[in-house]
Structures are given as C-alpha cells and as structure tokens.
Amino acid sequence: MDSFVFIPVIALCCYTFLLLSFLAAKKNKLINSFLLFLSAMILWTGGSLCMRMQLWPTLNFWYDVSMLGLTLMPIAFFIFIVEFIGLKDRFFKLFYLVIIAFVNIINITTGFFLSAPQALTAPDGKASFVYSISWPMTILFAVCAAITFHSLYLLFKYSKTNEMAKKQFTPIVRGVFILVIGHLALFVPLFKGFPTDILSGVCFAFFLFYALYQRRLFKLTLLVSRGSCYAIAAGLSLLLFSNFIGLFQSFIDNNLANFQDHSMLIIAVFFTMATFLIYQGMKKFIDKVFIKDEILQAENLKEFSLTVSKSLNVNEILKALVDVIQKTIAVDKIYICIRNEKNDSFVMAHSTSALDKKMVCIRKDNPIVSLLSNNAGCLLMKDFKRNVAYKSMWEDEKKQFSDLKIECFVSLKDASELVGIVLLSGKDKHSSFTDNDTNFLGYVDSIGSIAVSNSRLYEKAYLEARTDELTGLLNRKYFYETIQYEYENNRGQSLALIILNIDDFKLYNQLYGTKEGDIALQKISRIIQASVGSNGYVSRYSGKEFAIILPFYDLLEAKNLAEIIRLQISDMNIRVAEYSFKKLTLSGGICSIPYAASSVKELIDNADRAIYHVKRNGKNAIMTYSERDQNHVAGNVTTDTLGQKENVYSDYETTIYALTAAIDTKDHYTFDHSNNVAYYAVELAYAYGMNKETANNIRESALLHDVGKIGIPEHIFNKPGPLTAKEYEIMKGHVENSIGIIRHLPSLDYVIPAVIGHHERYDGQGYPRRISKEDIPVSARILCIADAFDAMISVRSYKKPYSVRHSLEIINDEAGLQFDPILAHVFIDAVNNGLIKVQIAG
C-alpha cells in the first residue's frame, strides 16, 4: 500500500483544488451541495491517509474523521441530486442528516458499527491495519446504500419524464458506476494493495464536476485563476520534493562530490525551477484545454474596441461589428438594421455578405423593438417566442425572421435609445447559443453601441456641414474645397465647371410664395443630381445658382450635359396639371480648365461671366466661355433657344393690347403715358446696345407698367396738388396691383421684373422692395428713366410740364441716385443726339 501512497495524496490534492476553486465561484444551492460532497471526500481520503501515516493526534481521531467523510458522502450525493433535479425535498435531507449524525455519534463514542483498526507494525517497519468486522457494520452500509439508491431512484424517475435531463445525468450515473467498480475492485486479487476505491472516488468527483460544467453553472475562467495554478504547482512540487529529495541528495553525494557542500542550494534551485516550469505548464495546459475560447473572445473584443475607437465611419464600425461576432461565435449570417430617422423603423444597413437582400425592415411598433429598448444586451429568438409580446408579431414579420433564420437579436443603444438591431442567424453545425455567447454579445453590444452612435452623430454633423439643407447638394463652402481639391489632383487633366442660374427666381417666389420656390429648388437639384450622377459634384452655389464640377470633362461634353439639364428643367413645371406654374428656365455658363482658364479663380469667374452674357442676351440659354469671344459676343448662345423665344412673345401681343385698352378707358393719360414710356424705353434699350428681343420685352413691360393704376381711386389719381401720406401709400400700391393683374397671366410674367422694379431707385430708396443697383433688373432701370422723363415733360393735374432740358438736367443730377448712372447718360446723350425723339403728350 505504501508504494501507492501518492494516490490518496493526489486525490486529496484534486479535491482540495476543486474545493478551493469552487469556493471562489458564484454560489448557488447546487454548487454548495457539490462543495459539501467535496468536503466529504476530503474528510474521507484525508482522514484515512492521516490514519495510515499515524499522524498526530491519534489513530482513532483520523479514523473517525474518515468514517465521517465516508458516511457523509451518500447524503452529500443525495443533496446534490435533489438540487440538480430541482426538487424541493427538505424532509429527506433532514432525515438522512439526522440518521448519519446519529450513526457517527454512536460509532465515535462506542465503536458499535465498526471500531477503529489496530495498527500492527511488521518486522520490516511497514504498518498494517486490522479491522475487527462485526455484523453491525452491515447496518452502516445498508444506510449508505439506501441513501445512494434513493438518489439514483430520483434520477431515474426524473429522467423518465424529461429527455433533456437524461443527457445531463449520464456523467453522474457513469461516476457512480465507476465508484462501485472501484470499490468492488478492492476484492480482486490483481489490485491487491492498490487503492482503487480512492482512485474511483477521484473519477467520481470529476464526473460530478463535468455534469456541473455541462450545466454552465460556472465559468472556467473564474475557477482557473492564477491562484489555483499556484496551488497546483505548489502541490505537485511538494509531492516531487517529498518523493525525490532523498534520491536527489544521494545522486549529488555519489556523482557530484565537488558540489556536495552546496547540495542544499542545488536542490533548492532545481525545485524552484521545477515549480516554475510546472506552473507555466499547468497554465498553458489549462488555457489550451479549458479557456481557449474565452481568451480568444477577450482578444477579439479588445481588437474590436480598438478598431471602432479609431473610426468614425458608420460602415467601418458596422463591418468591424459583423467581423468580431463572426470570428468569435461563428454564426452564418449577421444583419445590422439601423434606425431610420424619418419614420423610426429599422432598416438594414449592413450584412455579412454584399449579396444579401437589403430588404430587412423592422417597424418601430414591432415588439422586438420595445423589448430590446427596455432590456440591454441580447435576446434569443427562442426566448422572444416565449414572450407574450411575441403574440403581437405579424405573420409577415415572423416569416421575415424565419426566412433569414434569425436566432438572436442584439441591441445597439445610445444611452437608453435604441439606434440599431443586430440580427444573428443560427450558428454553424446547428449548435445553439450558449451563455458565453450571450455574455460576449452583451460586451459587443455595449462597445458597438457607443461607437455606432458616435459615428452616426459625427456623420450627421459632417453631412450637415457640407451639404445644403434644402436641396441636399454640397454647400458653397464645400464647393470651393472640392473644386480646389479636384484642381490640385487633376493637374494636366481637363476640369469643367457649369454654373446654372435660375432665371427670374425672385419673381417665381413672389408669384407662388417661398414654399413653392423651395419645392422648385428641390426639384431642380434632383434633376441636376440625377443627370450628373457620379461623374461630378453638384453644389448649391448661391440661392438660385447651382455649380457642377466635372473632372475630365471638356467644354463640349459639359455643354451637352448642361443643355440636357436645361431642357429637363424647362419641362419640369409642365407636368403640374392643376395649376399653371410659371415655366422655370436656366441660364448657364460653362468654363473649363485648361481650355479657357488656368486657375480655379479664373474658372469660376469666367463661368460667371458667361452667365452674365446669357442674362444680357435674354436668359434661358447655355453659353460657354471662350477667351477669343470675350470682347465680342462673349459666348455661344444655342441658336434653337433664341428661335423659340421669338414665337413666345408674339403670341401675347393681343393680351397686352387688351390690357392697355382697359387702361385707356379708365384714364387716357395713362394710356398715352404708357405708349410714350414704351417708346423711350425701347429706344434707350437699343442705345444701350440691347438686341431686338430684349427691346421688345421692355416695350411690353412699358406698356403694362402702370396697368395697376386701374385700381387707384380717381380722386387720388387726378388730385390737384400734392398727395397726403395715406394717398401716396395707395398710389404706391399700383406697382403691386400691376403684378396682381399680370401674375394671372403666366405667359406674360416675363414683364414682371421690369414692372415691379420701375419705381426702385438705384440708391435703394425706391419702392416696393428697396433694392438697389444691379439687383434691379436692367429692364426696370430703363423703364425707371423712361417713366420719369415722360412724367416730367407731361402736363399733370398737379403740375406744369418741365422743359426737356430741365428734365434732362434732373436726370443727370439723379444719375447714381434715382437712376442707373450709365443708362442715365446713355439716355441724355440719345435725346441730345436726336436718337430719341421727345414725345409731347397730346
């Protein structure tokens, strides 16, 4: 037996190790019962070992300790089983405890059942122990056997009704089987002297341990700590030390006589090193066998949190999230749905494969949303199905999840607000999600949530900073950055710029209100964006101007693109059937590096200049800027657009005459005045160098410019002497009245800019809008001079006519104040040169 003394020592070490480890684990009734069981084993094995070694205090004491352990074992096993099954059996627990306590007390005091053995020392110094076996011993064994059988019966009964439990019980039953075999083997001569019972006891304890492990009642990382590795290493070293120290000493004495003096030191160093190696070996072994997964998990998590902390790009973070989950848990598919700000539903934003359908959408009232909002971490599909809230799932929603084979949901939260849902499909090989997995997903959730919400916030701010709120296009600031960037990066390559300016947009706003104006801007930006696509950048350059940056485009390509856009926009409002919205037109200027500009500033300036020429020439056209034409026509108006405009104007002549006739019936003076103003204005336009078409436009504006006077009461209209402030206000209203009449004739709206602006002053003191200088349409500025001149030289009820000379002097004095200085001088010169003949009212 002595030669096998290491077996009980190892057993004792194992038990102690398990006991210490479990003391550190989270306790519950089941773990406690296992602790009790281990204590019984320690008492039994330890007691018997100490007894055999005849340690202090007495043999009898150690014998009683081992008996106590032995008798406690079945009851500890019983309690373990009761807890394992989950029964509430207090009676038998107590009953058996009382019996065992009773048996032990009797045996300790009287030795009735089995008294302590006699120690006989053989001549060779080996001790042997002789038991005096008597019949009461059978009672003792009967009691133990009864308790054990009761436990097994409970196991059997429970496993009959529960298939799942059957699997969990298998290791326990196997352990009992081995324990029985171990004890029976004591009687087999082959094993004589070999403590098979103790060995089987160790096996039994490990089987119970395995059963607990299967139930995931504890985490191995908690058990296998640095401390427990130290303990094991210390135990094993001690064992080595105690067994081999003699051999080692004699080895040094015999073979290394030189070092004899330092033998203790050598031994100490040797064993220290051995302990260290054992410790390292143990740790590696345990890491590899037990906690490999957990370490991997931790590493993946670390890597994940590092990745997401470096990025502010939502897609990158989502990708990292998908990667870390897939690396650690090995699920087939992962889908991430992110909350849509518009309707709060969750729409798929990322998935494991780019080929997945992006159709997943979870409505905001889906019960999973409120469940995940209220509970952190992850929710397994099987648990969700068991929740009452699942009852409110729609069949389509159930089908969507089942088609995607979703088995787990993970929330992504920003504070308490749910910002996303991660959907996981089943794991490989059809295994189910373990507690480890859900814990891990919980960590991923908390790291991912913060990252996702930060990056979303950042992207939102970033987007807001660079885009125009109304149209979603790039804003002016970002336009400059982009064009500079493109210029720097594509030196030597062509870079075209189109600037599109909506014609008469102010008027459009005045006609239909700014809301309609905004809608029109959005429509236009959509059309431009759709036409440009990914070939360039579209920005809202100013209130009614759009700039298109087109890298690698030459002038011709850019002009074609601009023309396509222009045509689409001129068709845009035709589709609105119920109202006759004014047709919106564009004036576009194009310039390109290196053909017509050599720097970004020049590029922009030239494109602007091209627009200016278009505007000068009647708008609604695209013009490219070219150096050579600069001093001439400065552009290249597309001929077909000009032809179109001829037709447009001639159609409205009749309407204009109808309106002027209406003025005539009310007030003949105004009729004559309008005709005179028309004459002066047209002549001034020609003198200023405008083309026939613009002059025609101005003529019509002049004919209609006072049409609003129809609405002014006659007593004010013909009042001799100055007007009161109130009357003057009413008088001023004729401008608005004119617009009010003309706006109902969308076909005539082109006259409105001139009509509405003909009382504006160049210095901004006029009415109704108090705009100044070039903000006043040129036609209005012309009209202003013509109107004033005719009024001054005419006879009115409240004044005598001024002389032409005096009138021209006033115009000269007011140049730059009331009148456009250039136009004023052109007018004065034209009158003086006889280009403009003075019309004396009749």
Next chain:
Amino acid sequence: MLWQEYCGFLDLDMDSYMSIQNRLMLEQISLWSNCELGKQILDGKKPETIDEYRKMMPLSTYGDYADILLQKKGEMLPDQPVIWIQTTWEGGKQPIKMAPYTKSMLDTYRSNMVACLMLSTSSEKEKFDVRVTDKILYGLAPLPYATGLFPLLLNEEIAIEFLPPVREAEKMSFSECNKAGFKLGLEKNIDYFFGLGSVAYFISLSLSSMSKTSSQSSTTNDAKSSKTTYSLPMLGKLILAKYRCKKENRNLKPKDLFKLKGFMVAGTDNHCYKDDLEDLWGIRPMEIFAGTEPSCIGTETWTRNGMYFFPDACFYEFIPEDEMNRSLDDDSYQPKTYLMNEVIPGEMYELVISVLKGGAFMRYRVGDVYRCMGLENDEDKTRIPRFKYIDRVPTIIDIAGFTRISERSIKSAVDLSGLDIQEWIAVKEYNKQNRPLMHMYVEISTSSISSCGLSKEILKEHLTVYFKYVDHDYKDLKHILGMEPLEITILKSGTFEEYEKQTGRKMRHINPSIYHIKELLSIEKQNFAVNNNRRGV
C-alpha cells in the same frame, strides 16, 4: 418559461393587452381589406386605422359571408384556409355554417389550447403539471366540428394520449366513444377530462353503471368486453372504491377511481352542471370559451372565477345590453361597440369579434352574451377585464350547448305540427334541479278548443316530434343526454290579444322579458279568474 410562453398573457396590463390587440388588428385590416371578400364588403375602400375601419365596416352576421364561405371560395379570403370547420346554422335556409381556418389561426389556436390545458392543472400562478405521459378523456365531437381540432392541434405540441385514440373515435358513435374512453381510462388512468358541461355530466353519471357492467362482463367472459383489463393499481382502487361506496351507501363516482389533474368544460349552461361535476370528480371544472367562428378565445384560471380573453385570437368589441336590445328590436339600428379597455364591471355585453391572422369574420356578432366581472383581480393578480359567460343572445334558445332554437325554427315546428296554435312565446328557463329547459306558452285557437284533443301532453309530444324533425341537434338532446327539455303552458284563449290591448305592445316571441311574462300571466288570471286549473307547470 413554459408558463410565460403560454399563460404570459395573464400578466399583461391593459395597455400592453391593447397594443397586442391593436397591432394584430392592423395586420388583419390590411390583409382583409386587400382580399376579394374585403373589397366586396368595403366597396374597395382601404381603412388605415382601426377607428377608420370601425366607422366604415358595419357589424356582420353569418348571412353576410354565406355566399362566399358556404362555397368554400378560399381564394377570396385574406389567407388561404388550411381547413374548413363546420357547425349547424340555426334551422331554416341553410343547415350548416362553414368557417375557414388559416395556418396562423391554427397556430394561435394551438398555443391557446395548451394554455388552457396548463391552466386546468394549475392551482396557483406558474404551478402546473402537464406531462407527455398524460391521458385525456375527450367527450367532444370529432372533425369537421371545431372541437375535433383540439386533439389534432394538441398532439402537434405535446403527445398527450387521447382516450379513445382520435382515429378510432372518429368512427364511433358518441356513446361508443364514451364507453371506449372509460374502459381505456380504467386500464390506463385518466388525467384530464374535456367536454361540454352537459355531456360531461351525462358521461359521469353513466360511469357507475358502466363500471358495473364491465366488471360483470369480465366475470361472465363476455367476448366483446373481456378486453377490458384493469391495471393493478386501478383494480385495487376499484375494489377500495366499491367498498367505500357500499359503506356510504351511494353510487360509484368517478372521483373514487380517478384523480383528475385538469377538468375543462365548454358550451352553454355550464353553470348548471359545475357543482354536480365537482361533486362527481372531486375537482371543479374550468370553463373554456370556444366557438366555430371565433376559435378558442378565452379561459378561466385556477380561481375558476371568470374568464379572460386571449389577446391574439380575435379583436374584441362589446355591445352594451341596451344597445343590443335596441338592435334586436330594430334590425336597421347599428349598435355602438366598446373595446376591451372600455368595458365597465357589472355590465352585460354582446360579443363582437374580428378574427385575427387572416380570418374571414370581421366585426362579427357571435351571438354570445358576457358579463364583465371586473377589470383587475387580486386573487389571480390579473390586470385585464374578466368575464362570465351568460348565455346566447336573447333571440336564440340554446339548451345545454346542443341546439340553437330560433323564432324561425319554432315557427316551422308549430306550422308543421298542424296544431291549431294561435299564439306562442318561448322562454329559456331552469327547473328545480337547475337544468335548462324551453318553456312554451301557447294559446290554442278558439275554433279548435272544443273540436280537437289538445291536452298539454299531446302538445308536448307533438311539438317534440317536430322539433326533432326540424332541428337535428334537438334530437341529440334526447339521444345523448336523455333530456326532454320542452315544457308547455296553455294560456286561455284571448290572453295575448288582451295583453296587447292592455299594454299596447306586442310580445317578443323568443325570450321576452320576465316582467312581460308575469304581466301576461296576471292578465290571464285577472280577466278569466274562473279557469284556475288550466295552467300547467
């Protein structure tokens, strides 16, 4: 965990209950208004919200669906039906009603039935005892009736053994089925019993005689029933029980032999039988609320004190009693309805359902009347309204859950009988033993009084024969339950006329108000006090 899955709805508060109802109703509205049936009824309109829908859609009865459902036009429905369930329509134009069941309706039905099964075994919250090895004695009709779905669905979820096995039961007559069930029960034990209250009572009473015959036949080696073998414990129980009965000088009761884990009853008039059934089986039956059109919609709990509606079977609306009466008097009147979170304790309501999950019936008047017993219950810790089943709507007389007698069916029985009955009213009443019966007050035409033998017995016999002829279910009352539920009272000639003259109103033919009947009887006495003995009981 299982409790939460199946019975978790009992923990809902009103808001979460309504959010399940509303959400599923929105799904149903969108499914239904897009199908042909819905387009036809709603004229192609597409309601977006539940309120909109309730305004657009009038309350419906089976007649509104008959042309589509009786021809089983599944393609016109919101979802393709998996199975069509049949039941009797009130006598008249069409003998049967058909109701479609979709896959997801069946899924809900199944999970709700499991909830019922668990609750039937429970004695407190989260305590239940359902095992795969359990046996159930099943006293309800097989397919194509709705009750036949129960074993099929339940066996998809849990392998409870039905006594007798469903396949065999389908081929047997009702009484054969019961006998076979009991015999198997004696062999294998019975853990649950599920049936109509009335039928359960009838079966239970016949047990003592049956056990007698089976024990006799085993001694006489009757070839047919010698198959009955008692398990050893059962034999012991039987001997012990017989000894006890002899000692107490009473008949053998089922509770002497079986210790039921769960006892469920369905149908009308259960309140008449519950006490007796408790005495017979030693456990109080738990009432379940199910029907062909609505499926399984409600259950009692371990308190056996009022039932709760499942939130996912139907969308429930309630017509208050006075609105119901007004609509019974005036067909064109659209009564107001209230939702589950609007009911008031103590009030009576007629139930209106919209079957969820692709069902066909929307805002459908099932014809059942419930009383709200409370909005919260401390006893079982619920926070949703609790109801008690009262009866059918007043226009229908339902006896023991077997038959639905309407004005039309009584009229045709009276006409067919050729009896010269001038006026009649029919009232559902309960006798001294608290059993339901139909009481007819008739007035014989003056021309026939002297010329024909029209005693109370003759009238009863005659009318019974014709009721059986008109209404097959009525025949089963006698056949299965041994009941003859007709009572006749002959009123003196001219009583009805006098009543109309005095009160200025006409009496409702079916279930007029009890006060009106009293008035009628007192008018009979006042004016014709001479003929005291003519009124029968």
